[in-house]
């Protein structure tokens with residue numbers, strides 16, 4: 190069936206059971222709901238849907254600042270991934286100038302649309318190693334470990350069986366998000382696995398089961414029936430009960446709190462940007478993401494006194510961890526010019542006739558380049574990458590210094606555990622670097638490239654995100670402290686050096702004619718090139734857009750913000766459910782963990798509610 194038509198049908202069917210397809214519900218419908226979820230993103234869509242199904246008697250309101258965009262091609266077509274960055278669907282945040290990275294300002298894209306960042310992301314679908322989730326329990330969160338997280342993460346997905354994935358480890362079969370190992374595999378990617386095997390990296394065709402080390406195919410969140418992105422809005426929300434209302438295009442300004450006792454506040458509801466107050470009879474959930482959940486707490490008077498004072502906000506709850514503990518993966522990459530007998534994804538940028546034909550194929554459900562998302566990955570520890578792991582560990586110890594932070598200590602532990610990946614490399618067809626695709630009229634315009642994107646899995650830099658004004662529309666101050674210590678710089682150097690090593694290993698070495706970025710002129714291939722690599726790292730390292738940790742699930746006296754039930758300390762019924770609660774960043778890409786957090790949160794909330802009510806509604 191024509192994908193666009195089928196998708197329209199899915200959207201319409203969805204609209205018959207919930208209010209999702211009509212973007213903005215009638216604001217006057219109610220002035221009070223049992224549950225209010227703030228932020229209809231990745232976690233917010235999932236938690237609101239599960240609450241609606243688990244508590245069919247309850248009324249649930251999901252409030253999302255961005256629009257509903259179920260029919261948006263730039264979101265739906267896998268091969269258009271990245272085209273929404275910088276658009277109306279993106280909050281377009283930026284960091285402060287990063288001294289560790291030559292004072293560069295990094296962009297911090299975040300979804301501003303129903304589905305949130307799950308609508309913008311690059312659709313990599315994977316998981317970290319089991320001990321990394323166990324670490325959350327070790328950090329003071331009983332019940333948050335690999336067994337509970339894999340059970341929750343499996344509830345999220347329906348994986349399309351594939352010859353490229355053996356067995357069933359780590360795979361979900363009946364969840365709302367559809368995943369598939371992409372059917373479009375460029376010819377040049379065929380060299381990926383043999384090349385990594387040649388470097389001693391074993392094949393791992395069960396990488397979602399708790400051991401991601403090796404070289405593999407990995408899935409994307411794509412509905413294989415229609416080759417459409419599967420995400421929070423079209424995945425979860427279309428399964429919700431009719432007790433869920435979705436208010437899109439509406440921004441929450443603050444959470445309203447009422448003193449319950451000397452030590453405790455109750456969330457009574459939310460105030461919208463236009464001043465409208467909506468009451469919550471049971472609970473308020475903040476799912477505004479790692480960049481904005483802390484700000485919403487701060488705007489509501491929850492946070493560090495000095496931050497609130499500086500913004501002119503009266504403190505209601507003293508919680509110094511709000512907005513701290515910001516962690517992110519850093520990425521760096523190299524690109525190579527393919528021999529002319531290969532066709533790369535770049536053709537879609539310079540050959541409009543070809544691109545139109547590929548788009549037509551996508552729309553008629555046939556194999557198309559617009560199906561494309563990456564599927565070639567490798568994860569390894571530093572020793573497997575041939576790096577000096579003891580030097581990196583010693584630099585890590587220096588970076589952590591005398592810090593007593595349990596998060597820093599845990600990260601050091603990660604570096605000493607060979608079962609935990611430290612480096613990821615993605616085979617990415619087409620050019621995706623920093624220098625830019627060759628401009629029209631230059632000799633390389635019209636050539637094809639491939640890129641090897643490396644990501645450092647456990648950088649030690651931690652930073653913060655805070656509001657600095659009581660005005661909701663002033664963007665937060667985001668300071669991830671990228672490359673602020675020698676460990677992270679050297680890790681990025683090792684990572685990028687390894688990508689060049691991969692490209693120069695057979696059979697991959699036979700595919701290309703020249704290294705385009707950085708290129709031998711910028712970083713010589715022989716001799717001592719350490720200074721040039723370092724410079725390349727400082728000039729081109731980017732984020733891979735996985736900020737977590739800013740409302741951390743940690744003990745209160747260790748800069749924690751939420752309890753293991755995700756309740757904000759000092760409150761009785763205000764929870765945070767999104768990427769910000771992860772206490773320590775895990776390897777791989779984080780969306781599966783974010784959805785898993787939402788699944789677990791919903792189960793906890795439903796259980797709590799049923800226990801409290803004992804059959805009757807709580808008032």
Ligand SMILES: Cc1cc2nc3c(=O)[nH]c(=O)nc-3n(C[C@H](O)[C@H](O)[C@H](O)COP(=O)(O)OP(=O)(O)OC[C@H]3O[C@@H](n4cnc5c(N)ncnc54)[C@H](O)[C@@H]3O)c2cc1C
Pocket residue numbers: 227228229230231232233252253254255274298299300301302303304305306307309310311312313314315439440441442476477478479481485733734735736766767768769778779780781783
């Ligand atoms: C460009 C990009 C590429 C990525 N690629 C991948 C990938 O390939 N694989 C992967 O696993 N992960 C990837 N990630 C990361 C992953 O998508 C995110 O970590 C995850 O989606 C975050 O989910 P969340 O629920 O915490 O926040 P979000 O999904 O960002 O949801 C927050 C929502 O809250 C809304 N909101 C904020 N403030 C308010 C307010 N005051 N009132 C109402 N609504 C509000 C926002 O508009 C947004 O919809 C990527 C992220 C980005 C941005």
